[in-house]
Amino acid sequence: MSGDDLTFEEMMAMTGVRSYDGSKGPAPSKPPPPPSGPTAAPAPPPRPAPALPSAALTAARAEVASLTTQLAAARNDVAAAEARATTAEGHTEEAEERIRVLVAERDGVDRKRRSLSDELTETRTQLLAVTASSGLEATLRERGLGSRDEDIEALLGLLDVRADQLIEAIELASPDQFAALLDERVALVCGRDSCLPDGPTASVTVQARRCEICGGSDIRAAFATFADACASKGVKNVVVVGGSPAYRKQLGALADAHPDLRMDLVLGTVRRPTHKAEADMRRADVVVIWGATLLDHSISENYKAGTGKARLMTVRDRGITRMLSAVRRYVAG
Numbered sequence: 173m174s175g176d177d178l179t180f181e182e183m184m185a186m187t188g189v190r191s192y193d194g195s196k197g198p199a200p201s202k203p204p205p206p207p208s209g210p211t212a213a214p215a216p217p218p219r220p221a222p223a224l225p226s227a228a229l230t231a232a233r234a235e236v237a238s239l240t241t242q243l244a245a246a247r248n249d250v251a252a253a254e255a256r257a258t259t260a261e262g263h264t265e266e267a268e269e270r271i272r273v274l275v276a277e278r279d280g281v282d283r284k285r286r287s288l289s290d291e292l293t294e295t296r297t298q299l300l301a302v303t304a305s306s307g308l309e310a311t312l313r314e315r316g317l318g319s320r321d322e323d324i325e326a327l328l329g330l331l332d333v334r335a336d337q338l339i340e341a342i343e344l345a346s347p348d349q350f351a352a353l354l355d356e357r358v359a360l361v362c363g364r365d366s367c368l369p370d371g372p373t374a375s376v377t378v379q380a381r382r383c384e385i386c387g388g389s390d391i392r393a394a395f396a397t398f399a400d401a402c403a404s405k406g407v408k409n410v411v412v413v414g415g416s417p418a419y420r421k422q423l424g425a426l427a428d429a430h431p432d433l434r435m436d437l438v439l440g441t442v443r444r445p446t447h448k449a450e451a452d453m454r455r456a457d458v459v460v461i462w463g464a465t466l467l468d469h470s471i472s473e474n475y476k477a478g479t480g481k482a483r484l485m486t487v488r489d490r491g492i493t494r495m496l497s498a499v500r501r502y503v504a505g
């Protein structure tokens with residue numbers, strides 16, 4: 173039972189308030205007279221319960237009105253809260269739907285991103301293929317040649333039938349590398365057997381004066397002249413850094429015939445540790461840095477004048493006889 177289902181009188185009764193009836197009940201009492209004298213006065217008649225004063229009644233009415241107003245406001249609040257709850261429920265459904273849409277969009281973006289990533293990978297692969305295709309080997313592969321043996325067969329065949337076109341068509345990716353290969357593995361020699369290189373070296377037959385071994389003269393005689401010059405100047409140990417395998421082979425054979433002169437032949441294509449280069453400079457009387465392209469700078473730079481007693485010289489001339497002649501003049505000078 174809520175308060176507003178009661179009448180005002182019922183509510184008052186519940187709180188012990190009765191309605192006031194002017195015809196019943198005692199009249200408003202007066203305060204009892206003070207006791208007079210020592211003799212006991214007669215007991216006053218029992219007083220009826222005093223009625224609520226009018227002011228209290230007014231206050232109670234006001235309080236009821238206030239409570240009623242507050243109750244109505246509370247009901248409004250409840251209705252508003254219920255309305256908000258309904259609205260919120262609707263909002264929740266909207267939010268859930270929005271989330272579903274966003275998740276779907278995100279999944280779509282993820283798929284697109286994966287797709288783009290795959291495309292990028294594919295493009296990179298193609299780019300690498302294009303870059304590689306600028307090389308000779310890749311071009312041969314594109315033509316259908318499947319192995320190095322087939323490459324060689326095709327190139328040798330082209331050299332046989334269309335050498336000029338082949339040479340003009342090939343552009344070097346690394347001229348330095350090719351130049352080093354020419355120095356190391358190609359020998360320009362005269363027709364004499366003693367000048368022919370052995371091992372994996374291509375020999376090109378030229379006129380005797382262009383022979384890189386003998387230069388058209390008696391190489392043994394040339395070496396003998398060189399050895400004599402060294403002996404007369406007290407040069408007993410010569411280190412030669414660089415030179416092709418064909419050169420080193422010939423020099424080694426020539427030096428064998430002159431046991432008084434020690435010739436050490438150092439590869440110009442393999443890095444010589446600094447401590448070994450310094451040992452060469454201490455041991456030798458002359459160190460010859462021989463060659464321009466074959467000799468790697470990282471090797472020659474380890475030889476520094478003043479490291480030991482050896483004198484350091486550089487020879488750019490190709491050919492054994494030219495080198496021997498240059499060293500001979502240096503020693504004699």
Ligand SMILES: [Zn+2]
Pocket residue numbers: 361362363364367380383384385386387388
């Ligand atoms: Zn020769």
